Amino acid sequence: MNLNRAMSRAWAEVDEDALLHNYRLARSLCGEGVRFICVVKANAYGLGLDRTVRTLHEAGADWFSVAAPEEALIVRRALPDASILLMSPAEESYLPTLIQKNISLTVGTVEDARKASEAAARAGRNARVHIKLDTGLHRLGFTDADEALRVKDLPSLTFEAIYSHMALRGGNQSVEQEALFTALADAIEAGGLRVPMRHLLDSIGLTRYPQWQMQGVRVGAFLYGNIPPAWDRYPEGKNVVAFKSRVTRVAWARKGDGVGYDDTPLERDTLVATLPVGYIDGYPRVLSHVAQVSVNGRRAPVLGLICMDQMMIDVTDIPSVRQGDVVTLLGGDISLREYAAWGHLNRNECLGILGRRVPRIYLRGGQPVRIEAEMDAEPDGNA
DSSP, X not given: OXXXXXXXXXXXXXXXXXXXXXXXXXXXXXXXXXXXXXXXXXXXXXXXXXXXXXXXXXXXXXXXXXXXXXXXXXXXXXXXXXXXXEOSOOOGGGHHHHHHTTOBEEEOSHHHHHHHHHHHHHHTXXXXXXXXXXXXXXXXXXXXHHHHGGGXXXXXXXXXXXXXXXXXXXXXXXXXXXXXXXXXXHHHHHTTOOOSEEEOOOHHHHXXXXXXXXXXXXXXXXXXXXXXXXXXXXXXOOOOEEEEEEOOEEEEEOTTOOOTTOOOOOSSOEEEEEESOOGGGTOOGGGTTTOEEEETTEEEEEESOOOSSOEEEEOTTOTTOOTTOEEEEEBTTBOHHHHXXXXXXXXXXXXXXXXXXXXXXXXXXXXXXXXXXXXXXXXXXXX
């Protein structure tokens, strides 16, 4: 796909300079010898998995974690020698391939470990394993050290780490979670299952509790420009993604009319601009009536209900708008924090839901260096 086609409807611009800046900033918060695990699940939070891991690897990243076996295999194809952690239990049919590809597995039950052990024995090699502990998130993991120790003598397993995930609910909960994690991990090691690494912290944990870095941290949101208010002491973090579209039509609608599927009557004669982007592309319908976009250096409110493939904006006060003008939905002066707040959305969700048909245009020095389009159908095979 060429640049004109990529920028003809709706697209996401990924600023790789900003991504690398955030990576280096987050790494600078880690102590010497602490393993830095880049969390690249959910298509690298919407940025594009293959390109993102290659970019981070060029900057020195050598550990990555994902949530699905398919993601792990994409990272392995891109980076043959990187360390990769699958943070969810793998369905049994995936295990032979994952073990063959030297991908570290999460085990949070004896049954998880037994399946990994049997698959590894059949493959004639050891499976790399991280033991997951449930310390209060109530999602995955062992809650009892004696139960975890039942995996100690299973054959064909190499235990690399013990880890958990913080709930970050506030109050004393985090302190209690760290204390429980340490107690369980100590009991497991005292029972004879010794591992070289413990990891507990994610992006927020790294900034709030640097004293708990242990031997590794897992950082995702920080890399992609998701800088929550509590991180104001890191103002140098940069936005990475801009979501953009173009005006396809500009026309007047009369006072009292509805716009699109919405029956809310207009309060004045309104100049309506149509954009060829909708909720299926990752612009959530909950932003109807509340969000703003940026066009020709001015803010314009979203009009009516966001459609599957299109949306409308009010440009009455920006009469210079013409068909073909670029409109910024997210990025520039529309921060990820503001965008998410309009719809009461999770900031990671706002990036992760960018749609399949939205090309990713990767920038270095402000210039496009690569285009990735999952739904690239060139007419007659011509570029």
